[in-house]
Amino acid sequence: MKQKIRLFAIFALLPFAVLVIAFEILPLIRMIIDSFLNDEGNAYTLNQYITALSNPYYSKGMINSLLISIYSSLIGISIALVTSYSITQMPKKVQSIIITFSNMTSNFSGIPLAFAYIILLGTSGLFTLLFKELGWDIFSSFNLYSWSGLIAVYVYFQVPLGILLLYPTYSGIQKSWRESASLLGASSFQFWWHIGLPVIFPSIVGTFSILFANAMGAYATAYALVGGSYNLITIRIASLVGGDVINRPHLGSTMAVILGLMMIGAMLLNERMMRRVRRDLK
Amino acid sequence: MKKRMIHFLVILMIGLYLLLPVAATFLYSISKMWSNTILPSGYTFSWYQELFTDPRFIAALGRSLWICIISLGLSILTMVVTVFVITLYLPKLERFFQAIVMLPYAIPGVVAAVALIKTYSSGPIVISGTVWIVIGAYYIHILPYMYQGIRNSLRTIDAKRLMEAAEVLGASKINAFVHVVLPNIIPGIQVSSLLSFSILFGEFVLANMLVGGQYETIQIYLMSRLQENGHFSSAIVITYFVIILILSWMMLKLGTRLQNKERKEQVS
Numbered sequence: 001m002k003q004k005i006r007l008f009a010i011f012a013l014l015p016f017a018v019l020v021i022a023f024e025i026l027p028l029i030r031m032i033i034d035s036f037l038n039d040e041g042n043a044y045t046l047n048q049y050i051t052a053l054s055n056p057y058y059s060k061g062m063i064n065s066l067l068i069s070i071y072s073s074l075i076g077i078s079i080a081l082v083t084s085y086s087i088t089q090m091p092k093k094v095q096s097i098i099i100t101f102s103n104m105t106s107n108f109s110g111i112p113l114a115f116a117y118i119i120l121l122g123t124s125g126l127f128t129l130l131f132k133e134l135g136w137d138i139f140s141s142f143n144l145y146s147w148s149g150l151i152a153v154y155v156y157f158q159v160p161l162g163i164l165l166l167y168p169t170y171s172g173i174q175k176s177w178r179e180s181a182s183l184l185g186a187s188s189f190q191f192w193w194h195i196g197l198p199v200i201f202p203s204i205v206g207t208f209s210i211l212f213a214n215a216m217g218a219y220a221t222a223y224a225l226v227g228g229s230y231n232l233i234t235i236r237i238a239s240l241v242g243g244d245v246i247n248r249p250h251l252g253s254t255m256a257v258i259l260g261l262m263m264i265g266a267m268l269l270n271e272r273m274m275r276r277v278r279r280d281l282k
Numbered sequence: 283m284k285k286r287m288i289h290f291l292v293i294l295m296i297g298l299y300l301l302l303p304v305a306a307t308f309l310y311s312i313s314k315m316w317s318n319t320i321l322p323s324g325y326t327f328s329w330y331q332e333l334f335t336d337p338r339f340i341a342a343l344g345r346s347l348w349i350c351i352i353s354l355g356l357s358i359l360t361m362v363v364t365v366f367v368i369t370l371y372l373p374k375l376e377r378f379f380q381a382i383v384m385l386p387y388a389i390p391g392v393v394a395a396v397a398l399i400k401t402y403s404s405g406p407i408v409i410s411g412t413v414w415i416v417i418g419a420y421y422i423h424i425l426p427y428m429y430q431g432i433r434n435s436l437r438t439i440d441a442k443r444l445m446e447a448a449e450v451l452g453a454s455k456i457n458a459f460v461h462v463v464l465p466n467i468i469p470g471i472q473v474s475s476l477l478s479f480s481i482l483f484g485e486f487v488l489a490n491m492l493v494g495g496q497y498e499t500i501q502i503y504l505m506s507r508l509q510e511n512g513h514f515s516s517a518i519v520i521t522y523f524v525i526i527l528i529l530s531w532m533m534l535k536l537g538t539r540l541q542n543k544e545r546k547e548q549v550s
Contacts, residue, residue, distance in 0.1 A: 008455075009367050016364040019356070020382060020425075023418035027397035028389075034400050083296045086289035098293060100534065105300040107526045110486055111505055112519040116303035119310050119512065126306055160300065217390025220486040224505060234392045241396050242491055249400070256396040260389055267388040 034253040041250065048254035058236060058255065065233040069215035072151050076158025077166075077208055083159070084167040099167060106160035114224035117144060117153050145226050153221055158211050165210060169203040169277065206273035213266040216259065233259055304523065311516035329517040339518070342503035349413060349489075349499065350482040353420035354475055357428050362471065365432040366459065370442055380429075387426040391487030394419060398492060413497050419488045424478035431474025435467035469540045476533040480526050 038045045052058050087098050108116070120126050121144045142148055173196055181191045219234040228239050233255060240252030314324035333339055368379050386394070398419055403410035441463050448458035486501040495502065504518050 005371065005455075009371055012363045012367050016360040019360065019418065019421055023398065024382070024386065024422045024425075027394075027401040030401045031393075031397035079296065083292055086292040089286065089289040090293070098297070101297065102300065104527060104530055105304065107480065107484065107530065108304055108523060110484060111501060111508070112307070112522060113303065115504075115508060115515055115519055116307045119306050119516065120303060156300075156303065159296070213388070217392070219390070219392050220501075224508065234390065237392050237396060238487075238491060241399060252396055253400060256393040260393045263388045263390060263393075264385075 031253045032257055034250055035257045037250045037253075039248060039250060048251050049258075051251060052254045052258060057231075058251070061231040061233045061236040062255075062258070064231050065216055068147070068151060068154060068232070069212050072154035072158050072215050073208055073211035075151070075155045076162050076211055077204065079155070079159050080162025080166050080207075081204070084163045085170060087163070087167060088170045099163070102160045102163050106157065106164065109157040110220035111224040113157060114153060114221050117149070117156075118225070121149065121152070150222060150225065150230070153225065154215050154218065157218075157221070158215065161214060162207055162211060165207040166200075166203065169200045172277070173199055202273040202276040206270040206277065209266040209270040209273070213263050213270075216266070217263060307516045307519050307523075310513060311520045313513065329513045330521070332514060333517045333521065338498070339503060342498045342500050345497060346483060346500040349416055349420060350479055353417045353424070353482060354479055356417070356421055357424055357478065358471060358475060361425070361428045362432055362464075362467070365429060366436065366441070366463065369433060369436055370445065383425045383429040386422050391423075391485070392491070394422070395488055395491035411493055411496060413493060415492050416489055416497070419492060420482050420485070423485070423488065424481060427478045427481065428474050431470050431477070432467065435470025436463075438470075439463070439466045441467075469536060469543070473533055473536050473540065476529055476536070480529040480533075483529070484522075484526065 035048055036044045036046070038047060052062075087095055090098065118125065121128055121142070123144075125144070144152070177195055178191060181195060186194070217234065219232075219238065222230050222232055222235060223238075228235055237252050237255045237259065240248050240255065311329055312325050312327060314326045314328075364379075368375055398415055399410055402408060402415055409415045444462050444466070445455070445458050448462045449455065453461070484501065485499075486505065489497070489499045490502055490505070495506070498506070500518075500522060504515065504522065507518065508515050
């Protein structure tokens with residue numbers, strides 16, 4: 001009987017195993033091996049990693065991606081932090097409507113989002129014209145096709161995701177804590193500084209790591225906005241592997257491995273933080 | 283009361299901020315001409331008419347639907363059985379299994395595409411540039427969402443005890459699974475399938491890097507027409523967004539029905 005069950009289990013898992021090995025495990029192993037090959041592909045070397053990290057052309061792409069991810073995540077998380085607190089102060093019915101609305105807009109990303117921003121803030125965009133008419137030149141230094149533009153677009157897709165992830169943690173702060181704190185004479189600021197913030201801090205860090213990873217891996221938005229001319233890690237990888245100008249496929253693998261490691265690091269950080277949140281709230 | 287106003291204002295502002303790009307795109311898609319003026323100078327539906335009579339658009343839509351349905355179908359067929367067997371009969375493998383199915387969540391599209399191109403553009407199996415490699419990539423891409431949905435459903439219905447009960451009453455394992463467990467987890471599978479479907483429908487990087495223009499999906503079509511005519515492109519964007527909205531609305535309805543059902547069962 002036991003034997004039969006085992007046989008059946010193996011049979012049932014077979015299709016899944018074949019697909020996962022063929023399209024996940026094997027390709028990842030192949031890519032890692034590939035990242036240690038030299039340009040001719042006939043010897044193992046660490047040179048690709050040295051090039052990726054020290055050649056300014058490639059390391060700049062990495063730094064650009066890191067910076068843009070950090071900035072957009074910081075701005076996005078600040079907006080989300082304030083907004084999700086405001087949401088918790090609304091009646092329950094209104095709360096669920098707002099959360100639904102925010103989730104719906106989170107589908108508006110990638111190419112459609114880049115396109116919408118071109119309509120709004122591009123060279124002949126709605127706001128660009130409006131501000132010109134009004135004679136405001138604070139925005140004359142803003143250019144959608146530059147860093148500030150890219151950050152503005154990235155922030156847009158970070159906000160709904162941040163709200164989605166942060167909103168549930170506020171429910172961990174119980175009303176009774178606030179009441180007891182104010183009975184003991186704590187001001188609103190003192191409450192948040194000594195009680196509220198420490199309680200939600202792990203989920204802020206966790207959410208930050210998700211937003212960071214989200215921006216780090218983003219490709220379509222930047223690609224639709226300026227094509228391959230931005231120096232971002234994802235765009236560099238894509239052009240190294242499939243591009244027509246310079247084709248150094250092994251270096252592409254190396255940079256893909258580095259990016260993959262960064263993402264896995266961010267996800268592990270999130271998981272650790274979330275475990276802490278769950279323990280604290282118990 | 284004053285505090286409430288501030289919170290209300292914050293939400294209103296963020297709501298407008300989030301709505302603005304969608305609204306502007308919509309307005310653009312129904313305007314005749316819109317250059318050098320703040321508001322469009324005339325309204326028309328001709329861009330939509332042009333879009334829906336464009337055979338290239340219809341073909342791209344069809345291709346997108348086709349690869350999404352194939353990969354999703356493959357996922358449902360294999361994942362339901364796999365998650366069921368692992369959680370009930372091979373709990374020792376659960377952690378290892380979890381690591382494998384959650385890994386794609388951390389791997390960005392660009393990296394996955396590189397790995398797949400490396401493996402399948404030379405060697406014994408060459409399927410790079412064909413639709414099969416995209417289907418494989420999509421299958422992996424939605425693993426985390428399918429897994430979570432199916433596992434949560436199995437947990438809420440307490441599949442282990444259901445199976446035991448059915449077997450005590452004389453059902454074979456396969457019968458118990460098909461007639462007792464499966465009908466109970468179908469709503470959960472529906473929700474995660476819709477989520478996976480909308481993710482795949484909006485996917486660009488994998489499709490573009492793996493097959494590109496040879497197999498034009500809706501997103502690749504949008505990208506290639508972006509430079510041509512703004513009004514026309516906004517009609518594509520809005521059509522795409524409406525499809526996604528319908529999918530998420532269905533998901534929401536199914537999800538709340540599921541929750542209500544669970545609540546009722548807990549009460550009774």
